[in-house]
Amino acid sequence: MPGVTAVAPEGHTRAAVVKLLLEQGPITATEIGSELGLSAAGVRRHLDALIDAGEARATRSASWQQKGRGRPAKQFQLTAAGRSRLGHSYDDLAGAAMRQLREIGGEAAIVEFARRRVQTIVADIDPAAGPDVVEVEQTADAIADAFTSSGFAATTRPVGNGVQICQHHCPVSHVASEFPELCEAETQAFAELLGTHVQRLATIANGDCACTTHVPLVPPAAQHQEAT
Numbered sequence: 001m002p003g004v005t006a007v008a009p010e011g012h013t014r015a016a017v018v019k020l021l022l023e024q025g026p027i028t029a030t031e032i033g034s035e036l037g038l039s040a041a042g043v044r045r046h047l048d049a050l051i052d053a054g055e056a057r058a059t060r061s062a063s064w065q066q067k068g069r070g071r072p073a074k075q076f077q078l079t080a081a082g083r084s085r086l087g088h089s090y091d092d093l094a095g096a097a098m099r100q101l102r103e104i105g106g107e108a109a110i111v112e113f114a115r116r117r118v119q120t121i122v123a124d125i126d127p128a129a130g131p132d133v134v135e136v137e138q139t140a141d142a143i144a145d146a147f148t149s150s151g152f153a154a155t156t157r158p159v160g161n162g163v164q165i166c167q168h169h170c171p172v173s174h175v176a177s178e179f180p181e182l183c184e185a186e187t188q189a190f191a192e193l194l195g196t197h198v199q200r201l202a203t204i205a206n207g208d209c210a211c212t213t214h215v216p217l218v219p220p221a222a223q224h225q226e227a228t
Contacts, residue, residue: 013036013038013042013046014046014049014050016036017032017036017043017046017047017050018050018055018078018082020032020035020036021050021056021076021077021078021082022078022083022153022168022169023153023155023168024155024168025075025076025077025078025168025209025210026059026075026076026077026209027075027076027077028073028074028075028076029043029044029047029074029076030073032047032076047076050078050082053081053082054079054081054082055078055079055081055082055085056076056077056078056079056082057076057077057079058074058075058076059074059075059076059077060073060074060075077209077210078168078209079209080204080207080209083169083170083173083204094172094175095174095175095178098110098113098175098178098179101113107181110179110181111181111185113181114179114181114182114184114185115185115188115189117182117185118182118185118186118189119189121146121147121150122143122146122189122193124146125139125142125143125146125193126139126142127139127192127193127194127195128193128194128195128196130195131195131196133217133218136163136194136195136196136215136217137156137163137217139193139194140156140163140165140194140215141156143165143190143193143194144156144165144166147165147167150171151169151171152167152168152169152170152171152211153167153168153169154166154167154168155168159214161216161217161218162214162215162216162217162218163214163215163217164201164212164213164214164215165190165212165213165215166210166211166212166213167204167210167211167212168210169204170203170204170205170211173203173204173205174205176203176204176205177205177206180205182205183200183203183205183211186211186213187200187213190213190215194215196215196216197216198213198214198215198216199213199214200212200213201213201214
């Protein structure tokens, strides 16, 4: 039964491509091929199938991401539809429970629930000791690791004068779209642990491809002094 045995590897490879798009996207086809040991044609076949299904999309890399000269390379990432296929367990039940909590305890109860939820995720992380750049970077990495363990597929990456915490998946995004207090509590917890102002640039709950939080590594006062 050669037809049956050929399907499984193809399915496993497609799943591996999706996993890379989730955890490392936006990512180029060349990087996918290198990670998975696939030919350019093999990568293109899987990407084309995902794009045709509306589960992935292609964008041009930003100028700061470009290596060398020439036209910016295409980068690929999952769409909201692609992420939704990964599953959002108990969304309906969680949403109903949150609405009941609001009816019983009001907005304050929702805010407190959101605060306690994120504190559970970051409970083992020590706050950064002062504005030291290395300390802040290490704490950002620890936050990403903690959120990855909780199903958020989080990473960090240097950008300009700071670092970004990117959550490539959100297991509660459907609930967070109705209850933004969940996202706000995360942002507040990040700021408290990092000891600096952070800025939420995008959220999956709002339809973006990732939750992105910018963490400056140079204090605003120092930036002002350098500018003057």
